[in-house]
Amino acid sequence: KAYYCFCQPEELEAERQQSGEKGEMIGYSGKCRSLTAEDVAARLAQGIKPTVRFRVPEHKVLVVDDLVRGAVMFETDLLGDYIIVKSDGIPTYNFAVVIDDYLMEITHVIRAEEHLSNTPRQMLIYDALGFELPQFAHISLILGSDKQKMSKRHGATSVLQYRENGYLPEALFNFLSLLGWSPEGENEILPAQEIIQQFSLKRVSKSPAVFDVDKLNWLNSQYIKKMSPSELAPLLKPFLQDFPYQEELNRLTEEQYLLLVSAVQERLVSLKDIKEEAAAIFAPLGDDSYEEEARKVLSQPAVIPVLQAFKEQLTAADDVEANKQLIKRIIKENQLKPKEVFMPLRCALSGVTHGPELPFLISIWGGEETIKRIDYTLYMIETAVEG
Structure with a gap:
């Protein structure tokens, strides 16, 4: 089943070159196949370190019954006698993996399609040793957005990196499970237990999967939206380290912090986004705080009465429901459309x-800060009019 090969690297290279020049298949010629026991003993006595080659049966067809790809055929004449033990005594991958899998009682070998060409070589070793064959399944590669094999240049490659970037474990698990596999039905947001129950190699695709970061972001945002504020709140705190407005954040009561979480929850793609979203809420108003569209809104004549009415009637800023009712009352009393109140207030308070x-923001800021923002905007409007 196997034999010593004393061919040196330079001899093998010369063989390859000659085969290439003749247009023949490049492979081992089998030169050492017919060495006698005396020939082997003589070479060993000379101190030549041999490799061990597997003697591949000729003119046969091996069929890999792959659980993903179906029947895949290989002609043994195209394999050539391959090395199973190197000259330094170290077994090669194809030999070692068979022994390793047999000793570990592996029943299913599931691996990348790159290893499909190794399978016939391993099957021959299984057969030669009288081992029972495991079942093989070769999964397609995962590609980057450029349709090239995934690598470090495509971004984070470690699970820890994704955690540090604010991805939820359940969202990442869900996303990875959909790379090359599809569940029954249209729903792609599935809890881990349901994925485990549904999973079958029969639904694994033969085509390469694309690692779509946009889809991962969407899935992560959906999982964030499904959480309750009290579940999400502690997960966000590690991402508020070195927050630029730490003093303002520390002044929040537990109830206000939960309101902050509720206010930004729909806007979060990853947990890491909390820092930017919260900073936008706590950033003080200044001359450069107002975006161009906000300045246009605030330049309308009806804005000042709305802001003044809101300032005069604001009594329970900490109560979200009271803030909602106050805004509705101003709309009704002034016979205005909701947009004619909501938009000026938003622009005045946040720029x-x-x-x-808006009602959540008012409760997070509290009465004092909210009035301060209204006053600053009124001053800015009056200054602009006088100018």
């Missing part, structure tokens, strides 16, 4: 036209 729900 931007879009953001978290």
Whole structure:
């Protein structure tokens, strides 16, 4: 089943070159196949260190019954006698892995499609040793967005890196399970237990999967949205280390912190986003705080009465529901459209036209800070009019 090969690297290279020049298949010629016991003993006595080659049967077809790819055929004549033990006595991968898997009683070998070409060589060793064959399944590669094999240049490659970047374990598990496998039905947001119950190699794709970061971000945001504020709150705290407005953050009560979480929850793609979202809430207003669209809104004549009415009637800023009712009352009393109140208030308090729900922001800031922001905007409007 195997034999010593004393061919030296330079001899093998010369053989390869000659085969290439003749247009023949490049492989081992079998030169040492027919060495007698005396020939072997003589070479060993000379101190020549041999390799051990597997004697591949000729003119046969091996069929790999792959659980993903179906029947894959290999002609033994194209394999050539391959090395199973190197001249330094170290076994090669194809030999060692068979022994290792047999001793560990491996029943299924599931690996990348790159190893499919190794399988016939391993099957021959299994057969030669009288070992029972495991079942093989060769999974397609995972590609980057450029359709090239995934590597470090495509971004984070360690699970720890994804955790540090604010991805939830359950979202990452869900995402990775969908790379090359599809569940029954249309729903792709599945808890781990359901994925485990549904998983079958029959639904594993033969085509390469693309590691789509946009899809991972979407899945992660969906898992964040599904959490309750009390579940999400402690997960966000590690990402608020070195927060630029730490003093303001520390002044929040536990209830206000939960309101902060509720206010930004819909906007988070990863847990890491909390720092930017929270900073936008706590950043003080200044001349350069107002975006151009916000300045246009604040330049409308009806804005000042709305801001003054809100300032005069604000009594329970810490109560989200009271803030909602106050805004509704101003709309009704002034016979205005909701947008004609909500938009001026948002622009006046935050300097931007879009953001978290206004009643939540007011409760997070509290009455003093909210009035301070209204006063600053009124001053800014009056200064602009006088200018």
